[in-house]
Amino acid sequence: MSGFQDIVGHKQIIEHLKNAEKLNKVSHAYIFSGEKGSGKKLLASRFAELLQCEGEGEKPCGKCRSCRQAESGNHPDIIRITHEKPNTISVDDIREQLVGDVQIKPYQSKYKIYIVPDAEKMNVQAQNALLKTIEEPPAYAVILFLTTNASSFLPTILSRCVVLNMKPVPDQEVRKYLMEHVEVPDYQADIAVAFAQGNIGKAVKLATSEYFNEIKNAALHILKNAPRMDISEISAAVKGVSEYKVDIQDYLDIFAVWYRDVLYFKATRDADGIIFRDQLASIQEQTNNCSYEGVEDILEALRKAKERLNANVNFDLTMELLFLTIKENITE
Incomplete structure (x- = not known):
C-alpha cells in the first residue's frame, strides 16, 4: 500500500514531511533516528514516494507511474545505498553510490533521493566524504539517513541535517493494529504490546x-x-x-x-x-x-x-x- 495511511503513529513526523513538500521547503538531508522496528524505513520510503509522486491531490497517490515504480523498488531516482561489509559502510561505498552518482541529474523526477539504511555504520572516512555533498548539494538531491544511533554522526553532519526522532507509538494504537490487522488473540496482543514498548515492528514480530x-x-x-x-x-x-x-x-x-x-x-x-x-x-x-x-x-x-x-x-x-x-x- 502506498501513502502514509498505513503507518501507525508518528503523526507529527508525517505532518512535518507533508508540509515540507507542500511548502517547497524540503531539506537536502534528513536523519530518521530510532530503534530497530520503529518505522524509519517505512517513513523514509513513503517520503520518497511523496516527493516523486506525479499525481494530483493527496500525495503519494499510489497510482501514477512514479508511485508504482517506487512501490516495486524500481524507481530510477530513488537509490538505496548498500554495503558488503556487514558492520561498516565504507568511504568507497559512499563515494561510488552517492558522492559520485549525485552529480548525475535525475532521470525522470524533480528529486534524486538517496536512502542510507544502517547509517550509524558509516565510518569517519565515509562521513567526511559526504560533507561537501551535504554542504553544497545539487538542488535536486535529498539524502535520507536511517539510524539506530544519531550520536554516531559527526557534529558537522548532524548540524546540516533535519533530525527526526521516532517516538514510541501509544500502546492502545499498537494493540488496535495487532487485533485488527495481524489478527492475534487479545492476550497475545497484550503481551506483545508490553514487550514492544511502543515499537510497532517489534510488536508485530513478537505477535506473529x-x-x-x-x-x-x-x-x-x-x-x-x-x-x-x-x-x-x-x-x-x-x-x-x-x-x-x-x-x-x-x-x-x-x-x-x-x-x-x-x-x-x-x-x-x-x-x-x-x-x-x-x-x-x-x-x-x-x-x-x-x-x-x-x-x-x-x-x-x-x-x-x-x-x-x-x-x-x-x-x-x-x-x-x-x-x-x-x-x-x-x-x-
Missing part, C-alpha cells in the same frame, strides 16, 4: 513469531525458578535462547515485564493490571518474597545488562551479574 510461546515459556521457566537455580543452570538456560532466533535484548524484555508485574502487584494487589495474568500465583509468591527496593534493583540490573550486551561485554559475565542480583533480591 511461531516461536513466541516457546520463547515466553523458556523465559518464564527461568523467572519462576531463578531463586532455586544455580548460576550455571541459569546461564545454560539463557544461552538456549539462540534456538528461538530472537535477539537477547527481546528476551530480557520479557524479564523486565515480569518484574514490572511483580512491582505493580506488590503495590496494588490488582491482578487485572498485570500482563502475565495467567502466572498470578508465581507473581504473588515472588511479591511476598521481595522488597520494593529489591525489585527496583533487579530492573536496574536488567537495564545495565542490556547496555553491557550492546557494548559487547562478555555474555556469560553479564548474565551471571544479572542473576546474582535476582537471587540476592528474590528469596525462596
Whole structure:
C-alpha cells in the first residue's frame, strides 16, 4: 500500500514531511533516528514516494507511474545505498553510490533521493566524504539517513541535517493494529504490546513469531525458578535462547515485564493490571518474597545488562551479574 495511511503513529513526523513538500521547503538531508522496528524505513520510503509522486491531490497517490515504480523498488531516482561489509559502510561505498552518482541529474523526477539504511555504520572516512555533498548539494538531491544511533554522526553532519526522532507509538494504537490487522488473540496482543514498548515492528514480530510461546515459556521457566537455580543452570538456560532466533535484548524484555508485574502487584494487589495474568500465583509468591527496593534493583540490573550486551561485554559475565542480583533480591 502506498501513502502514509498505513503507518501507525508518528503523526507529527508525517505532518512535518507533508508540509515540507507542500511548502517547497524540503531539506537536502534528513536523519530518521530510532530503534530497530520503529518505522524509519517505512517513513523514509513513503517520503520518497511523496516527493516523486506525479499525481494530483493527496500525495503519494499510489497510482501514477512514479508511485508504482517506487512501490516495486524500481524507481530510477530513488537509490538505496548498500554495503558488503556487514558492520561498516565504507568511504568507497559512499563515494561510488552517492558522492559520485549525485552529480548525475535525475532521470525522470524533480528529486534524486538517496536512502542510507544502517547509517550509524558509516565510518569517519565515509562521513567526511559526504560533507561537501551535504554542504553544497545539487538542488535536486535529498539524502535520507536511517539510524539506530544519531550520536554516531559527526557534529558537522548532524548540524546540516533535519533530525527526526521516532517516538514510541501509544500502546492502545499498537494493540488496535495487532487485533485488527495481524489478527492475534487479545492476550497475545497484550503481551506483545508490553514487550514492544511502543515499537510497532517489534510488536508485530513478537505477535506473529511461531516461536513466541516457546520463547515466553523458556523465559518464564527461568523467572519462576531463578531463586532455586544455580548460576550455571541459569546461564545454560539463557544461552538456549539462540534456538528461538530472537535477539537477547527481546528476551530480557520479557524479564523486565515480569518484574514490572511483580512491582505493580506488590503495590496494588490488582491482578487485572498485570500482563502475565495467567502466572498470578508465581507473581504473588515472588511479591511476598521481595522488597520494593529489591525489585527496583533487579530492573536496574536488567537495564545495565542490556547496555553491557550492546557494548559487547562478555555474555556469560553479564548474565551471571544479572542473576546474582535476582537471587540476592528474590528469596525462596
